[in-house]
Amino acid sequence: MIKKLLTYLAIPVIFIWLLITSFKASRWKPDNANELLSDFSWLNDWPKWLDIPLMKWINDWFKFFNEEYGIYFEIVNNFLLGAILSLKKFLVFLPWPLVIALVVAIVFFSSGRKVGTTVFVGICTFFIGFLHPKFWDKAIETTSIMLIGILICVFFGIPLGIIMSRSRKVRNAILPVLDLMQTIPSFCYLIPGIMLFGLGAVPAIIATVIYAIPPLVRLTDLGIRLVDIEVIEAAEAFGASRRQKLLGVQLPLALPNIMQGINQCTMMALAMVVIASMIGTRGLGDEVLLGLQQLNVGKATEAGLAIVLLAIVLDRITQAYGEKIQDRNRPLDKFNEKAKMKKAAKKQVTKESTKDGMEAEVKTN
């Protein structure tokens, strides 16, 4: 009760304090505050002195921040830049057929050996370079920035989601921040990013993380909370500790949702990397921008297509893995079973025929 009363009291106090400080800081305030009570003309138009100096506060704070902690940003900057450059150099150094083969292999195994998906992704990857030879290295540059961004998202996003799922208080505190990150226009943090880190890939990564982490955090939290309460109770009834419960039951069962989160994270990261070309990040977005500036529609479309292809490839890879996990939790449907039986029957036939063939050979010998 007392707590509630205090919060109700605090709000008007803060508001009045804001009014007074704003008034004092204003350059246009009347010489004497008493004038306001005798002359009411300030009620017509919004008076110039009724203006909270938020702009000045933020600028001052930002400047102070930059001067005091610049060294830390430098360290982060160098670290991230190093990571991106070495990843990019490595991928560019590999012959392109090898990179395509790698992508194909990853898809093949992560999708549970689905041939259709694999072939489709292989063709898409090939077409990125096929559209324009210059695009290959650019796509790799874009991918490197994204990969680092996604790694950071996963590193911070999943633990954050886990913490959120465990406490309602934490969730209530974090949710508005996530809302803010998703609604605030991306230029609002791209520009300060430049001021802190300079032009190039690093502010792009920071922007990517801010833009792409919310869906991952939300889906991790949701995934864990959606796990059947009876299954959790079963684990508890057997004496599982919090850690055993989390690693053995909650995370594996939330995995399809978490994979969906990583998928969303990937798609949003790609979108942001393209936007970030406007602050000088090199990559495929760069080509789109160039095409538009030269009013070269063909060029812009080609680059746009390459981005779509890259999106498809990344989407398929992350999606396929999630689907594979989900398949296991679903009852076998009749079609599936029939297909399996057919396959088994075929195998047997081929086995028998080869046996026959071998026997025939033996006989002829």
Next chain:
Amino acid sequence: MSKIEIKNIYKIFGNYPDQILPMVKEGANKELVMEETGHTVGLDNVSISIKEGEIFVCMGLSGSGKSTLIRHINRLIDPTAGQVTVDGVDVLSLDDKEILDFRKKTMSMVFQRFGLFPHKTIIENVAYGLEIQKVPEDQRKEIAQGQIDSVGLQGFEHQYPAQLSGGMQQRVGLARALATDPQILLMDEAFSALDPLIRSDMQKQLIELQSKLKKTIVFITHDLDESLKLGDHIGILNGGRLVQVGRPEDIIMNPADDYVKAFVKDVNRTKVLRAQTIMTKKDQFDATNINPSTIYKIDENTMIEEIIPKVLKERCTMNVVDKSGNTKGYITSDELSEALTKH
């Protein structure tokens, strides 16, 4: 001494249970508390004592607090007030680590919707309790395999739960609970989701298991026939209050209030009542003018459904005897008609 002792448990769900407790203790019922304070009374002054080796059935309608009660025994739920003792240990005094140990060693639980781990194979599911106890892999596989065999699921070890039928899944649930060899088995509506045939099959299997293993079982159901079939003692809950505890016959013959009466109204008494319950004691029975050739001996524990046809057909008298053959009392058509009349 009893194995599980529950004393004056209160459980109130809501934001300020402690503030509501005095009101509940003064006798406000569930509806009143809900209306005035928005809190739900889960349990209201429940005391039960459960003996070692018996099946205690807890019965009541939906929302009467059965699940809440059983979760107090392994402390998945903490009471608002009261005491729970298992094997002489005060469960509520255990700290976070001790409670995990206590759950591992003393009891396991079977759930209404099975509560199997969908991402683990059948054998991994059954071995879960042992995995938590850090039993080495090959040893726990061996124990789990034994349990799978004993519930008749050999051949399904490497399937996932979603690939099994409901009855099979619940047998996995049972095997999983038995794999840790607990002294106490908590079964929360374990058979309620199964169809009638499989259900009676599972009941039979449980009775068989129990005759071999002699566990202490707390079984929850909202089905009277099931509780009469399985229970050594039955407790009936209504709105969080325990309205009657007793042996099946007591409940049938002397229902404590209208709620219990409504429950037992349609029960098939011949399957529940035993000869010793309805007989007239030998010192109150005048056997002198009965033709000795129409007297048959029966065991005191015989269900009366087995006696009825013979008595009706031959108009004979049943001589109820105990294990060593001593006469305890007599049953004629009069006793039968009295026992089968609904009051």
